[in-house]
Amino acid sequence: MQSWLNIQPGWVIALLLILLMTVALWLGRTAAMLHARHTGNVPDNSKTIISSLLALTAFLLGFAFSMSATRYENRRQAIVEEANAIGTAILRADLYPDSMRTVLRTQFKTYLDQRISFFTVGAQYDSALYWENEAGKTAAQLWATATTYARSTKELIPTAQMIPALNAAFDAATTRHYAITAKVPSSIMYMLFLLAIVSAFFSGYNGPQEKINKFVSAVFCIMTVMVIYLILDLDRPRRGTIRFDETHQAIESLQTLLKP
DSSP states (O other), X not given: XXXXXXXXXXXXXXXXXXXXXXXXXXXXXXHHHHHHHHHSSOOTTHHHXXXXXHHHHHHHHHHHHHHHHHHHHHHHHHHHHHHHHHHHHHHHGXXXXXXXXXXXXXXXXXXXXXXXXXXXXXXXXXXXXXXXHHHHHHHHHHHHHHHHHHHHOOOHHHXXXXXXXXXXXXXXXXXXXXXXXXXXOHHHHHHHHHHHHHHHHHHHHSOTTSOOOHHHHHHHHHHHHHHHHXXXXXXXXXTSSOOOHXXXXXXXXXXXXXXX
């Protein structure tokens, strides 16, 4: 089941966050003025606390960005590995006699089309699950074809070459599945949102005797939200604007191997 964080579009989360940070900034400014009115000034250690909060926010931003970038690279590498594994298996079908080669190439074409559809449906998770299940059924047919031939003949060379290639292709599909589902934990993202809002509040709370610099405050909120949006975008291979279209051409180009 998808969490709220993964269901919502990135721009909606970014817009909501920048709104909350703006409100927190205003509330912080209001709280500082009320405090100054009753006590005369903000405690001297407020700037130290604010600096610590900003440093903590920056640390968590860097940590979350590193996690999302690592997962992005893992997903890209998984696509390349799957393309290499499927391509190897397709080429090794040529080791079989023509009758068996035709059957295998037909099944490989179906499997390849299904794996391509698994990517091209984008954020339609139900469709992606459907095509992944269909590819699993075709994979079972490919395995049954290869193992049946291995049991019914004494030709060891095709079997010794094809079985490891099929294993690698199916393992690569599994690796890609879990690379897609692996995301930055929601608890880290929610804590990042909370820190950004609290930092905005204390930024407004600081210096009640001086007029708040609206430009600097706006830049702080916008830049913080932009980094968070980038983290979300990297972590959403189906929903985000940062996709794998160029990398996925490695799998789509395998269709040329199956042309008559």
